[in-house]
Amino acid sequence: MVATILSLRWRILIHQFQRDWWRLLFVVAGLVWSVSIVPLLVVGSQQLAFENIGVRHDALVLVSGLLGAAWIVVPLLATGVDDSLDPHRFAPWGVNVRRIMPGLAAAAFSTVPALFFVAVGGVMVSVWHTVDGAPLVMVLGAVGALATVASWVFGARVAVLWATRALASRVGRLLIAAIICTAVVLLVGAALIVRASGLEDFFSYEVPGLITGWSRTPVAAGFAAAGMLAAGEPYAATWRLAIAICWAAVLYVAWRGEVARALVQPVARSGGSRRISDGILAAVGSSPAASAGLRGLLFSPQTAVIRARLARSWATDSRHLAQLIGAVLFPVIGGGMAVVVAGGAGAWIAALPVALALGIGWGRHNDLAYDSSAIWLDIVSGVKGRRVLMGRMLATSQWAVPIVVAASLAAAAIASRWDVALPVAAASIGVLGVAYGVATVTSVLLPYRVPAPGQSPFGSDAGAIGASLVGQAVSSLGTGVLVPVVAGPLVAAFVWGGAWWAVTVAAGLLIGPAAAVGGMMLAGSLYDQRSGRLIGALS
Amino acid sequence: MSDSPPAITLRGLRKRFGKTQAVDGIDLDIPRGSFYGVLGPNGAGKTTTLSMATGLLTPDAGQVLIHGVDLWRHPDAAKPLLGVLPDGLRTFDRLTGAELISYAGILRGVPKDEVRARRDDLLAALDLGAAGSTLVADFSAGMAKKVGLACALVHAPRVLVLDEPFEAVDPVSGAAIRSILQSFVASGGTVVISSHVMALVERLCDRVAIVGGGRVLAEGSLDEVRGDGDLERRFVELVGEVADKRDLAWLRQS
Structure with missing residues (x-):
């Protein structure tokens, strides 16, 4: 099934490019951009490789946190997620979710952004090649990076499917509005606190604490694990790696649940809502002619x-x-x-x-x-x-x-x-x-x-x-x-x-x-x- | 009457999509007061022709006259004469069935109070009572067809162009629609339908055109086109049978 789905995806892409050949130019441009940025990342990581372990750890945690947020926010607010393999399209064929998921996962990892960020993860891990016991640290780092990139890819799918479902119902829309309002209030509050305490104090005293706390969350633990091992804390490294892997697994299961739902339930269009009054006629004024x-x-x-x-x-x-x-x-x-x-x-x-x-x-x-x-x-x-x-x-x-x-x-x-x-x-x-x-x-x-x-x-x-x-x-x-x-x-x-x-x-x-x-x-x-x-x- | 122009005149209509010549020089005169059927196999160019005849698709070449008015040169004069039900296009799905009919009526310039009355008449006549308060997003295919037909009728046009109007419609509603359309023709209106259902066309239409490969293969009164046989046999003669009649032996249950 994996080969079938990957082949299907490539065939869809080829047909789209045959129909609108010029789109290929933009895909090529995206690939060129991705490849061209890799040397910069390599140079940056090489410089970072000679900083002390704490700086390296903090830098990777910070970058992975920002990239993780981007993988959720960008598909929701800007570009969307490639829907050529939308699970709803498989609904008529009676395909079992257990058979289809490996193929969908492979297809999700075969996109340009996913491949690019796997490469980025590899480059980020290379900052540990100068520490004592580098091979073990880098293997641990690579596993943590892969788990983190997997959680980005699965997280983007889950976020999009959940948001789609939420926006389709009135309760869901209210929930989203409440979440956004809360986030904006927290953001404004945080900004005001930062303004009151001053930027210098914020970066000197608050940011390190935030990074330490952030590194213990499933979102950043994957990239923090190698740093902890390099710092001589194998237990801290192990549980960070474990929660990163578990987080990717949780998101995969959540995605699987959404796909299983999509395979047996049609897209909810309006929640069966009814309107008695004619809002269109009500919008027309009483003046007879314009x-x-x-x-x-x-x-x-x-x-x-x-x-x-x-x-x-x-x-x-x-x-x-x-x-x-x-x-x-x-x-x-x-x-x-x-x-x-x-x-x-x-x-x-x-x-x-x-x-x-x-x-x-x-x-x-x-x-x-x-x-x-x-x-x-x-x-x-x-x-x-x-x-x-x-x-x-x-x-x-x-x-x-x-x-x-x-x-x-x-x-x-x-x-x-x-x-x-x-x-x-x-x-x-x-x-x-x-x-x-x-x-x-x-x-x-x-x-x-x-x-x-x-x-x-x-x-x-x-x-x-x-x-x-x-x-x-x-x-x-x-x-x-x-x-x-x-x-x-x-x-x-x-x-x-x-x-x-x-x-x-x-x-x-x-x-x-x-x-x-x-x-x-x-x-x-x-x-x-x-x-x-x-x-x-x-x- | 004989001096008055046909309801629809198509002259040299052509349309190409990439390498495909979808419509290749169609000429048709559809008389006023006729119930006209446009027949053709899948991909024959029926929908493309009807789209160009109703202002939905710009032709590469050719002319469309509605009651003698050039549709593409004078759309303001020609479009009010037409009621259109396209096939395969979406509908504004955040409106209820009643609101969609009202929307179509107001767009067509019908006064508000008149729209309200006609909307209620159409909902009743087309058995769309429940659909009146249901969002179009939740409509079945048949309900969407019926409400689309109501939108085509609400401004009382002189010519109705309906692409597959009976597709997905239940028999009871189908009978109601047939009755409405026959009454419309009896009162002097013109109806053009496209369909694959030969029995339906033979039952309703007095004139037909068979289209294939983007051209008119036969055109005339029903009797002229079908000759001594039935319409289906004539249709198959003109467009050809399936070339490869392969035996699907593996499909047999025993």
């Missing part, structure tokens, strides 16, 4: 129902929710780090809501694709593209504008700079508008495939990264060129002050919405021209 111009566009019944439909998706569709969480969490985490690094300097705190707005706006560069081929209904109805895209923009604005304004106020509170709250909020709204204006054009011009409705929001087409990179690159370029028009005055205001504060407010509140509407108008025209090609591009 007037011409922007007002007509804003208040037309078509715009209203498209906004209502998208608002429902943002509130209940796990794919949209995953995007929303990602768009908000990244800048909040970055902002927490900025607080730590900047120690509360106003200009750095102000970057948080601006970055948040940028992330939300830019992230909509593939917005249309989330409707998949269901947009046939919009297309055959003959609704003008401007109304379609105005409805989409209003649905996004409904949650994006309040979040950006709230973040601006929070930033002002943290920095104790209420005097900059309005300019920061205005600049953030400006950035949101400009980035959204660019993104809405890209979403019509360069859509790429995303998980279809009902599929895992964290799934990623094997090889789809190429298409997404093109869309993201174009959107980034446009955003990078235009955003300084509204963000620049804020920077100038922090540097020179005076009239720049007023310019910032005016630029943000005028240019941002104008850019969003302008982008939407252009995208609407493109939508009308390309409507006969969109379904093919999205499905």
Whole structure:
């Protein structure tokens, strides 16, 4: 079965590359990047090899902790996990979980990231080649590294499957919201404590203690074991290795459980929820006919129902929710780090809501694709593209504008700079508008495939990264060129002050919405021209 | 009446996907008030043709006229005349069946109160009572087909283009749909359906076109196309039988 599944995976990849050959270029680029970074890692590990044992131990624990977190966070918030061997696809064939798991595990380890990180683990272990009894230490280190990489690979799968299941139910969504809120509160609290005690004290007194504690957890114990043996503590090394292996086994069993579930249960789509009231009709105003111009566009019944439909998706569709969480969490985490690094300097705190707005706006560069081929209904109805895209923009604005304004106020509170709250909020709204204006054009011009409705929001087409990179690159370029028009005055205001504060407010509140509407108008025209090609591009 | 243009006119319609010529110069005139069947084997180009005829897929070449209006040049005038049920495409699955019909009605410019009344009529006529409050994500294939048909009907179009409208639909609902469509044609509307079910086409349609390899192989009234035999035999004659009729001896139980 292992050979069958590996062969199946390769065949899927080959067919995808035959269909879209250019995707291969990006896989090759990824391989070249991976290989090119290995010499740097080797040089770094060689230098580390001549540090004292404690430094080596701490460095490996720290790096393994960061990489372990990345293996969980990145698939959930950014790229997803290659779903070419989604267990749901095996459900019709009556395959036993015991037979399929070894094949799925082998396939999970045959991806470029998994192979690359096995190599990284090997390089990290090589820092022990200079200690006494190096062969035994390195063998122990290699076993610990393999167990840790295995826990990363299995952990990513488990996180994605659990998150997918959680986002599909209302209770699960509430649970995720509670976890995120708790994490944000803890992060902000920790950042404030760090700020109060000072960075130097934090790194001198707190970090070593944290690393020692971290090295005893299953997540980092695999890389800590060799260091303990090198330090002459074989019992500590042994139990660290044991918990690392057990942790990988626990995650494998958890993954196996999810696969077994997927093989006998269809994907839950809505939890069987029912709605008595017609939310679509309720969204339509009582005015009989829409007037011409922007007002007509804003208040037309078509715009209203498209906004209502998208608002429902943002509130209940796990794919949209995953995007929303990602768009908000990244800048909040970055902002927490900025607080730590900047120690509360106003200009750095102000970057948080601006970055948040940028992330939300830019992230909509593939917005249309989330409707998949269901947009046939919009297309055959003959609704003008401007109304379609105005409805989409209003649905996004409904949650994006309040979040950006709230973040601006929070930033002002943290920095104790209420005097900059309005300019920061205005600049953030400006950035949101400009980035959204660019993104809405890209979403019509360069859509790429995303998980279809009902599929895992964290799934990623094997090889789809190429298409997404093109869309993201174009959107980034446009955003990078235009955003300084509204963000620049804020920077100038922090540097020179005076009239720049007023310019910032005016630029943000005028240019941002104008850019969003302008982008939407252009995208609407493109939508009308390309409507006969969109379904093919999205499905 | 004779001077009025056909309900749908297709001229020189072509579409290529990579190395595959899916539609290779299709010409058709579908008369007003006809119940028209488009037949063809899998991969014949039926869905591609209907997609181009309804504004869902840009043709490489050719012209589509709906009641004499060029669909691709004047979509604002042509699309309101059409009601469309595509096959194999997704539906907005976070809406209930009732909301989806309302959504289609509002998009088509039907006034809100009229949409509400028509929505309730359609839910009742298509036996979609329970589906009205169920999210589309939880629909069976047959329910999805029926609610899709309701969306195609809600603005009272002049021409209905339905791709496999009876697929996965239960017999009771099928009878209701047949009745609705026959009544629509009797009132002057035009229905175009694609199907693989010959008996259904013979029962419903007064004109048919058999499509194969992206071309029209035969076209005309039902009697003209089937000649002396039945439609299935004529269909097999035109598109050819399975070339390799291999005996699956290993499948026999004894």
